[in-house]
Structure formats: structure tokens, C-alpha cells
Amino acid sequence: MLYDSILARSFSKHEQKKMGYGALMGCLFIAFSFSIMLKPHLGRHFLALNLRLFPRASGIKMAxxxxxxxxxxxxxxxxxxxxxxxxxxxxxxxxxxxxxxxxxxxxxxxxxxxxxxxxxxxxxxxxxxxxxxxxxxxxxxxxxxxxxxxxxxxxxxxxxxxxxxxxxxxxxxxxxxxxxxxxxxxxxxxxxxxxxxxxxxxxxxxxxxxxxxxxxxxxxxxxxxxxxxxxxxxxxxxxDPKELSIDSNNHSFSMKDFKEFLRSSYSLNRGRAMENRGRGRGRKKWEIKPRLLIVARRKTRSFTNTGEIIKMAKKLGFQVIVTEPDANLKKVAETVNSCDVMMGVHGAGLTNIVFLPERSVFIQIVPFGGAEWVSTRFFGEPSKDMELKYLGYDISLKESTLIQQYPKEHVVLRDPVAIQKQGWSAFKSIYFDNQNVKLDINRFRPTLLKALELLHHSS
Incomplete structure (x- = not known):
């Protein structure tokens, strides 16, 4: 207020307005000059500050x-x-x-x-x-x-x-x-x-x-x-953060493109289930027997009644192949690609679903002990991104060989969550490294019937 009254007594209103416009233009000119001279210097300091504050910011191209x-x-x-x-x-x-x-x-x-x-x-x-x-x-x-x-x-x-x-x-x-x-x-x-x-x-x-x-x-x-x-x-x-997957939102390609790349790498012929199987004699597609691959394991999480599984599957109308994947990846890729349904107990061998034709059915046998979370994360959810039909089968305690190793009231059988709380090593050593599977044929039969239904609906 003091400065306003002094200014009013010394100059007329017209003169005050002219001075105001002049001062404004002068300030603008000075600010513009300083911005031109200091732009590189300030820019570097701003960027260095940004990198110090956000050192993990994804995608920053520094200079x-x-x-x-x-x-x-x-x-x-x-x-x-x-x-x-x-x-x-x-x-x-x-x-x-x-x-x-x-x-x-x-x-x-x-x-x-x-x-x-x-x-x-x-x-x-x-x-x-x-x-x-x-x-x-x-x-x-x-x-x-x-x-x-x-x-x-x-x-x-x-x-x-x-x-x-x-x-x-x-x-x-x-x-x-x-x-x-x-x-x-x-x-x-x-x-x-x-x-x-x-x-x-x-x-x-x-x-x-x-x-x-x-x-x-x-x-x-x-x-x-x-x-x-x-x-x-x-x-x-x-x-990308999801296991065994490619997020198409982050890239111009997807897991479908990756699977096509694998088919090209190994000269695989089948892109879709129930195709390229040589119908012959005028047979329709639904008359062709779907091919079931049973992934075998030797040391742990193996099937102890494979013969019964094969017999039941054949009665339902499957051709059955049993194999344990080895280091000959071309042979493995060709075998898997020739099948319409693949089943196996949770384990690294199930990674070969990447070679299955699209619209095939993938059946994951989940071991007893609360392994659903890891089975779903590693294979269940990724299989959907590969355009496969996924079926998870959680075995019952009666289907686990753990009942032969521990008393009926042992914590391993009664409370698997308590073992999970001890850490991954304890959980893995019991439920993954020391458990085999004897499938209940009658209990598992509806899962194979569902696989047949999914195949026929997708063909």
C-alpha cells in the first residue's frame, strides 16, 4: 500500500499505465534471455535430479x-x-x-x-x-x-x-x-x-x-x-513378469507368435489339434482317435499305475503314447506336436506344452499338499495364453504314495499348510521330491471324458 500511494502522487494514471506496460515487456525479455543461456545447464541438473529421485524408473533414456x-x-x-x-x-x-x-x-x-x-x-x-x-x-x-x-x-x-x-x-x-x-x-x-x-x-x-x-x-x-x-x-x-508367457500389451507379438516360431524352428506340421492326422477312407474328423501323451517321470512324482491309465484311456477312444522327455529336443517337439491331449504330474517336463498344437487339451496332475498355486502359476495360466484347453486334476490323499510313508495323523498328511509355513525347501522336499501318484481310475475318468468333449467342441 505504501508504494502504491507514492506512485500515485508522482505520476498521472496515463503515465503509470505506460510504465507498467514497459516494465512487463522488460521482465519478459530478461526471462527469455536467461532461459536461452541457461537451458542446457538447467536441463542437465533437472535430469540428474530426476534420475536421483527415480533411479528405477522403467524406460528412461537418460540424455x-x-x-x-x-x-x-x-x-x-x-x-x-x-x-x-x-x-x-x-x-x-x-x-x-x-x-x-x-x-x-x-x-x-x-x-x-x-x-x-x-x-x-x-x-x-x-x-x-x-x-x-x-x-x-x-x-x-x-x-x-x-x-x-x-x-x-x-x-x-x-x-x-x-x-x-x-x-x-x-x-x-x-x-x-x-x-x-x-x-x-x-x-x-x-x-x-x-x-x-x-x-x-x-x-x-x-x-x-x-x-x-x-x-x-x-x-x-x-x-x-x-x-x-x-x-x-x-x-x-x-x-515379462508372468511365467512362461509373453504379454502382448507390451510387445507387437504374443505367445502364439512364439509357438509359431518354435514350429518353424523344428519343422512341426500341426498348428491345431485333430488336424493333419490322415483321415483316410472318407472318415470324418470326429471319427479319428485323438492321441493322448502321458508324460512319464522316473524319480519322483511318477505314475505307479501307468498300465491302468493306458487301459482306461484306450477304452474311451484314445491312442496312447507314454514318453519321458529327454535332451533330444527335436524328437520331443515332434512327439508332443503329434498329440491332441497331454497329461502329466506337475514338473519341468510339462514345459513341452509349448509344442502342442493350438486347441489341444493339457491336463496337469496336481500333487497332494497344496501345490495348486505353483501348478497354476507355472503351467495352468500360461497354457491359456498358448490357446490350449486347461484341466487341472488335484489328487486326493488316497492317490498319493505319502500315505505309505507317514502315519495317518502325521502333520504332513493332516496339515500341509503347516509344512508350507516352514518354507519352500521343506515343502518341496516332501510334496515334490518324495511323492508319487497312483491315479484313482474311476475318479480320473471324468477328466478324460471332459478332454474328449473339449476336443470335439474346438474342432
Whole structure:
């Protein structure tokens, strides 16, 4: 108020208005000048602050926000970590180092020039990550501070690990094969695979898949003494959180596309159940006997009355095949793809549902002891994304061989939840590692009848 009264006494209203307009224009001009001069400086500080406040924000391309130039995009998710570096990258295997030069974020690089990453897509599992080698992704301010290239490559590279649980058939697909498909698909084969924690037998087993995704011989990077240079490197594999699945909302493809990729990799003929079975003599599709695959297991969770199951299934009109999957994946894929129904007790062998034709029926036998949650999560829900018809069969206590190992009132039989509370190791050692199954033929019969019904309705 004081300043208003002094101004009114000194100048007329017209003069006050002219001065006001002039002051406003002057302020605008000064603000504009300062914004032009300080834009790069403020931008870098804003970005560094953003990264400090939100270091795990998915999808942030660090300097792209300001400069629109290529910089590393390191994504820290709950289930996987990966860094996508679209610039001149140098890799030294013996020191587990991935190096690149960037001058776009000098102030940020002073604070954080190294990222640590274990390139195996199950980061929430501490046991898996114990068996995974850690790599350093390092940024230098200038190319002069990087080691000299001794081997140059013209295509991008993907660096991933065969540590963790690789070697278990389920984890091979959900932790490695499917994430590798998600990560590598966009390159159409023009990508170099760099494997850490290598297992040559693993590569041999999945050679048909690997060679379909990459046109180049695999490099086992751990003991590589040379400095390998690439125009673009992805360290780690992209993965969706759901087991054995691809979320089509996150990608331009789905599990259906992945299954078509597998059929192409192994030259599988059948895309749909009850097709390509050679009807002959004018028989209609419903007259063809559906083929039932019983997945056998030797050591644990095995069927103790397989003969009775086969006999009952044949009476219902099935052709029956019994097999235990082995390392010959091409043979396994061909066998599974030739069938219309697949059944087995929960276990890694059920991962082979990826080779079933669409609209096939998948029957999962769930062991006694409250294993429904893990059975549904690992195979039940994923099978639906593969366009399979899913049937879960929970065995009764009378169908479990545990009744032969424990007294009737033992906590293992009476209260499985109490065992679950002791932790995964205790639960697994009893209900997975020491239990076999003797199916009650009369109780299981309606499940096979339901499978027949689903086949006929989907054909």
C-alpha cells in the first residue's frame, strides 16, 4: 500500500499505465534471455535430479530427454535388469566389462558412471543370482579413455547368462528362451549372441532355436581377452513378469507368435489339434482317435499305475503314447506336436506344452499338499495364453504314495499348510521330491471324458 500511494502522487494514471506496460515487456525479455543461456545447464541438473529421485524408473533414456542423442537405457525391474546401449560399445570378457563413451551427460557421469548387472532374467531369486556372473556397464567421458578395439563387429550384440537355473527345462524357457525371443526378435537374425556362464551342452540342446534367432556363431565371452567392439549392445534379457508367457500389451507379438516360431524352428506340421492326422477312407474328423501323451517321470512324482491309465484311456477312444522327455529336443517337439491331449504330474517336463498344437487339451496332475498355486502359476495360466484347453486334476490323499510313508495323523498328511509355513525347501522336499501318484481310475475318468468333449467342441 505504501508504494502504491507514492506512485500515485508522482505520476498521472496515463503515465503509470505506460510504465507498467514497459516494465512487463522488460521482465519478459530478461526471462527469455536467461532461459536461452541457461537451458542446457538447467536441463542437465533437472535430469540428474530426476534420475536421483527415480533411479528405477522403467524406460528412461537418460540424455535422450535433453539431447535426443543415443545414450544407455538401463531398466531396473522387479524381475529383470537390462541395459540397451545404442552407441559404440566395447566389451572385455575377462574383466566382465561393457564400456562406452558419452559426452552428453558429463555432470551425471561424474556421479554414476558404472552400472552393475547380472544378465539373467530372474533377479528376484537370490539362489539363481548366486550362480550368475556380474558385469559392469561403464561410461567414459570421451572415446580416448576407452581401450582400443582388437575385434570389430558390424552387427548388434546381446549379452546374456546361462547361470541361474539354466539346465532345468522349465527355467530354460521362462528365464532364457522366451526372454531371448522377446529381446532378439526385432533384429531378424542380424545380432550376435554373447554368452556368459556358458554351458556348451545347453547351446547344443537348443541349437535349432538359437540359430533361428541369430545368423552368427555364438561367442563365449567370459574368457575373451580381446576387446570386442559393437555398434549396439543389449546386456541382459527383456522379460515379462508372468511365467512362461509373453504379454502382448507390451510387445507387437504374443505367445502364439512364439509357438509359431518354435514350429518353424523344428519343422512341426500341426498348428491345431485333430488336424493333419490322415483321415483316410472318407472318415470324418470326429471319427479319428485323438492321441493322448502321458508324460512319464522316473524319480519322483511318477505314475505307479501307468498300465491302468493306458487301459482306461484306450477304452474311451484314445491312442496312447507314454514318453519321458529327454535332451533330444527335436524328437520331443515332434512327439508332443503329434498329440491332441497331454497329461502329466506337475514338473519341468510339462514345459513341452509349448509344442502342442493350438486347441489341444493339457491336463496337469496336481500333487497332494497344496501345490495348486505353483501348478497354476507355472503351467495352468500360461497354457491359456498358448490357446490350449486347461484341466487341472488335484489328487486326493488316497492317490498319493505319502500315505505309505507317514502315519495317518502325521502333520504332513493332516496339515500341509503347516509344512508350507516352514518354507519352500521343506515343502518341496516332501510334496515334490518324495511323492508319487497312483491315479484313482474311476475318479480320473471324468477328466478324460471332459478332454474328449473339449476336443470335439474346438474342432
Amino acid at each position: 535422450d530427454i535433453i539431447t535426443k542423442k543415443p545414450t544407455p537405457a538401463c531398466n531396473w525391474m522387479d524381475w529383470t535388469d537390462f541395459c540397451d546401449i545404442d552407441m559404440n560399445v566395447r566389451i572385455h570378457g575377462e574383466s566382465s566389462s561393457v564400456m562406452f563413451a558419452s559426452t552428453d551427460m558429463e555432470e551425471h557421469l561424474e556421479r554414476n558412471s558404472t552400472w552393475k548387472i547380472k544378465p539373467y532374467a530372474r533377479k528376484q531369486d537370490a539362489n539363481a543370482m548366486k550362480n550368475t556372473r556380474e558385469w559392469s556397464v561403464k561410461a567414459a567421458k570421451s572415446p580416448q579413455k576407452l581401450p582400443q578395439c582388437t575385434q570389430n563387429h558390424s552387427v548388434p550384440a546381446i549379452l546374456f547368462s546361462l547361470g541361474g537355473y539354466a539346465g532345468n527345462h522349465f527355467h530354460d524357457f521362462t528365464d532364457v528362451i522366451i526372454p531371448l525371443f522377446i529381446t532378439a526378435r526385432k533384429f531378424n537374425g542380424e545380432v550376435q549372441f554373447l554368452i556368459t556362464d556358458s554351458k556348451s551342452w545347453w547351446v547344443l540342446k537348443y541349437q535349432a532355436i538359437l540359430s533361428k534367432l541369430s545368423n552368427y556363431d555364438i561367442i563365449y565371452i567370459d574368457k575373451e581377452a580381446q576387446v570386442l567392439c559393437f555398434p549396439h549392445v543389449i546386456v541382459g534379457l527383456k522379460r
